[in-house]
Amino acid sequence: MGAVKLHGAAAGLVDLETEIRRDLEILDYPVKSWLRPFKRDDGAHVFDVVVIGGGHSGLCAAFALKREKILNSIVLDENSEGEEGPWQTYARMPDLRTRKSVTGAELGYANLTYRAYFEARFGEETYQELKRITCGEWTSYLLWMRRLLELPVRNGVRVEGIEPEGNIFRLKTNAGGAQDYILTRRVILASGPLSTGGTNIPDSISTNLPNSFYGHVYHSVDFERLKDKTIVVIGAGASAFDNAGTALEQGAKAVHMLVRRPHIPRLSLIRWADWSGFMNTYADLDDEQKWKLASEVQRNPSPPPMRALNRVDKRENFHIHFNSPMIAAGIEDGKAVIETPAGKHRADYVLCATGFAFNLERAPLFRPFFSDIALWKDRFAGPPGGSEKFSNSPYLGRHYEFLEKTPGAAPWLKHIFNFTQSATLSMGPTGRVSGLKYGVRRLMIGVSNSFVREDFEQHLASVKRYNDSELDGHPWVEKPPAAI
Numbered sequence: 001m002g003a004v005k006l007h008g009a010a011a012g013l014v015d016l017e018t019e020i021r022r023d024l025e026i027l028d029y030p031v032k033s034w035l036r037p038f039k040r041d042d043g044a045h046v047f048d049v050v051v052i053g054g055g056h057s058g059l060c061a062a063f064a065l066k067r068e069k070i071l072n073s074i075v076l077d078e079n080s081e082g083e084e085g086p087w088q089t090y091a092r093m094p095d096l097r098t099r100k101s102v103t104g105a106e107l108g109y110a111n112l113t114y115r116a117y118f119e120a121r122f123g124e125e126t127y128q129e130l131k132r133i134t135c136g137e138w139t140s141y142l143l144w145m146r147r148l149l150e151l152p153v154r155n156g157v158r159v160e161g162i163e164p165e166g167n168i169f170r171l172k173t174n175a176g177g178a179q180d181y182i183l184t185r186r187v188i189l190a191s192g193p194l195s196t197g198g199t200n201i202p203d204s205i206s207t208n209l210p211n212s213f214y215g216h217v218y219h220s221v222d223f224e225r226l227k228d229k230t231i232v233v234i235g236a237g238a239s240a241f242d243n244a245g246t247a248l249e250q251g252a253k254a255v256h257m258l259v260r261r262p263h264i265p266r267l268s269l270i271r272w273a274d275w276s277g278f279m280n281t282y283a284d285l286d287d288e289q290k291w292k293l294a295s296e297v298q299r300n301p302s303p304p305p306m307r308a309l310n311r312v313d314k315r316e317n318f319h320i321h322f323n324s325p326m327i328a329a330g331i332e333d334g335k336a337v338i339e340t341p342a343g344k345h346r347a348d349y350v351l352c353a354t355g356f357a358f359n360l361e362r363a364p365l366f367r368p369f370f371s372d373i374a375l376w377k378d379r380f381a382g383p384p385g386g387s388e389k390f391s392n393s394p395y396l397g398r399h400y401e402f403l404e405k406t407p408g409a410a411p412w413l414k415h416i417f418n419f420t421q422s423a424t425l426s427m428g429p430t431g432r433v434s435g436l437k438y439g440v441r442r443l444m445i446g447v448s449n450s451f452v453r454e455d456f457e458q459h460l461a462s463v464k465r466y467n468d469s470e471l472d473g474h475p476w477v478e479k480p481p482a483a484i
Ligand SMILES: Cc1cc2nc3c(=O)[nH]c(=O)nc-3n(C[C@H](O)[C@H](O)[C@H](O)COP(=O)(O)OP(=O)(O)OC[C@H]3O[C@@H](n4cnc5c(N)ncnc54)[C@H](O)[C@@H]3O)c2cc1C
Pocket: 052, 053, 054, 055, 056, 057, 058, 076, 077, 078, 079, 083, 084, 085, 086, 090, 091, 092, 095, 096, 097, 098, 157, 158, 159, 160, 190, 191, 192, 193, 194, 195, 239, 365, 419, 420, 421, 430, 431, 432, 433, 434
């Protein structure tokens, strides 16, 4: 029986995969694997790198580790395959906010870009017609890359603690209730924005409303239960509109959005930041320059995209209330009541679109070593009254590594690389697709560098032992030393 012939999309993808394998082979230089096998004294296996988080940051880091021949590495993600990151869960938007031409996760391999993947399946013309990358397609693209590149991801494993053990780390893991541990020389935190403090829920909501009356847009929301109900959405960022749209499309009776400001901001500084000079060199600016730039970005919160506004603006049961910061919350006659200077709003349910919390001190992954890490407030006296979030941001080294608050107190910290959004003040945009290639390049220099330094004596011994010559035997060439 002859080989099965593939047609159309399947054939396009098979051809593309063949080309990619060839690209990877052509660019596979140098090929030498350079890290010595490492075991604990009792013989237990020690990974070179464990990446915590299998979203696009973690996958991209894993790909780069492979290219750098740091092969004894693994990615752990607590979610199941395909459920990593927000795309299939709490990103309630039809498509990515980023332009379809965005590159980054492919690390510069043109055939691995989203565009190449899409065109192989649906053709160039369809790509020209495509407006945006849907969340579903983004997930399928990431899963395709992961499979094709054979990235070593283990799903369903939560890391519950990072403990230094001599010159390695012991990661406490939990896989479906089974506790275990994994040893590693280096840790890359690619654990996403939820890992740096969870969600931000205003105190007056969490204190005064029973759990059944409120939720956060970055958690699961039972929209079926909200059918025919009146909902208050607090906040006016992109996710606020995405969730208002989802609730209305799924049959909510009315949605009232409470906005602190008198209007929706016009400018997206995320767009402004999309230039290579900025993303490549931000991390090398001095502290004051970083603080000034980041303050400008913080002063101008990103607006939702136009299509998120259009999703709700024509609906009669959508109501937007400007100049309406929440000043109190409570329950009256079985309804949630949110008070603002402009009046009271009664609702069956309150959805907080109030962003991520930023609290490393309480975040399970960071808590054990939080008191040892240098923060911005330890190293840089920003202007009086500056942002608390900035002051409490980790003050990182040039390659995403944590630095010690007190020199010498926790030298192992430099072997944990913080590739989460909490790196942004030190390193520039982290986590977003467009920043990936710049960030990962820098990250890899740091990881490689740290191994070479730690193993320096072995490398020195190795260069002294080096005895591999293609010239042996030629009469003009010195004789090799006699075997010892
Ligand atoms: C709603 C929303 C929409 C966005 N849209 C865009 C966009 O269009 N374009 C763009 O560039 N950016 C966007 N962003 C910003 C950014 O790209 C995303 O936050 C993106 O998910 C970041 O990728 P990541 O891999 O860093 O983190 P995540 O995608 O969050 O992945 C982190 C992973 O780590 C895992 N994890 C966390 N803690 C542990 C642990 N202890 N043990 C094991 N696993 C763990 C999680 O399960 C998760 O899968 C958006 C963000 C949000 C919230």
